[in-house]
Amino acid sequence: MKRNWALTPYLIWMIIFIVVPLALVVYYGITVNTDSGVAFSLSNFKRFAEPIYLRVLWRSIKLAIISTIICLIIGYPVAMILAGNSFKHKNVMVMLLVVPMWMNFLLRTYAWLTLLEKNGIINSILGKFGLPMLNILYTESAVILGMVYNFLPFMILPIYSVMSKMDYSLIEAAEDLGANSLIVFRRVIFPLSLPGVVSGITMVFMPAVTTFVISRLLGGGQFTLIGNLIEQQFLYVGDWNFGSTMSLIMMVIILISMLFMNKADGPERSGGLW
């Protein structure tokens, strides 16, 4: 009983800040305002099935998948090098990865806005060396760049934390048994690092698929993502019902993708941030 009592404040906190808001989102999501008052209706779900909204959803998922893959390709080797014994300044490197995260996310994205300008810093340096100009601000590439830049640490850190806890004797055993380094990686290191990879993918994909700041700032408002649509419903149109419907759909998509990732992770997960 004593233990239950100690849980009470957390329970109250969770009810007020998680359960109640969620219930409100569900309530708004499955109702509409009519002249005679609030009525149950799934019409907003039907509205979401229209091609324009599905196109936005598809674009959000596509950009999030691309960014997640790029983060994995860049992040995995970095995590491996950091976790390896050959790297001396490991802590400095981890620190350098974490420090930018102390800064406000919005500020970092604004910084790219200035860096990528036509007459911005990157182009004036390129110009000095007679290199061709880089005109990617307000394109899809800029949005992906923004996502990769902002979310890369979320890929590296879980993989790194799993890898650094890896039992090194397993690798030695594999080597003793005659495996070359490729086989060691494929049969030992990679399977052991999988829990980190899974939580890395989840932690990059989730914020990437719901972001609205990056697409607005670096995409110049031309790459409307699902997050932008939701924001617009709440802040501008005042259609809380449609906004809630979209949020519900997003939550279901994220839940499904998490279930899927958990399955891939297998029963004996051992680490990571999740």
Added chain:
Amino acid sequence: MDESVIKMFEKEYGVRVVYDTFSTNEDMYTKIKSGGSNYDVAFPSDYMIKRMIDEDMLEKINLDNIPNYKYIDQRFKNLEHDPNNEYSIPYMWGTVGILYNTTMVDEPVDSWEILWNPKYSKEILMMDSQRDSIGIALKLLGYSLNSTNPAELEEAKTKLIEQKPLVLAYVVDEAKDKMVAGEAALALVWSGDAVYGMLENPDLAYAIPNEGTNLWFDGAVIPKSTQNKELAEAFINFLNEPEIARLNAEYTGYSIPHVEARKLLPPEIVNNQAAYPEEHELDNVEVFVHIGDMLKEYDRIWTEIKVH
């Protein structure tokens, strides 16, 4: 508002003024509507004044208590949202127009059509604001920017989709900085942002196209929650003392509807054609009207344009 003006009022009337600011009309509306506050004076924009009148949130203002009302330019009286001048006193105003870089644009900027000119491909900044961007497309097509006619809106949508390949970005606050930095040739902006841009970069100029534009303004209103209506009226009257109105205009940088105070302003502000356009430039202007549920239709159109 210039807070020294508030100090002066406090001194003259021996009262203490509580001054709160809100980032949008909607925020202020919510605060007043939800009760619990008892503001004596508020300064919403045109369409919000209309909404508050419709919802019976405002007191009628007794103009006998506001003798300085005589200084207000006739053009700002009897407007659609408050046809009999019963509920609001004009306070500040501005327009929507084109801010352009004179070193990049060499033809006259006198039509919205210039924002559809392929010569300026990827040099055009549009406003990421549904009412403004759809509004100017409607104006270009010769319709009202308050149109709720589906056929007209459809035409405006086609026009904006046609423009999309030429647009560098849809922005709001960044437009003035991008223009100052020479990142684009033309931008759709509010006159206040244009004044800022022109002060920062002398190559910039502002134009209101002949087809007309949106004229917006804020007015002083007295919410029903007031507990001291006469003092509220005294405050509004005080703000319209020529010298006080001048101080306030210089501080905020916005345009004022006050004839006498305008004469007191320094020439660089009065002669700035973004802040105080010529009479003929305002021939075809319109004020936004609260369009109610049609806002959802505008949202759908805007989404279609941006997703295209």
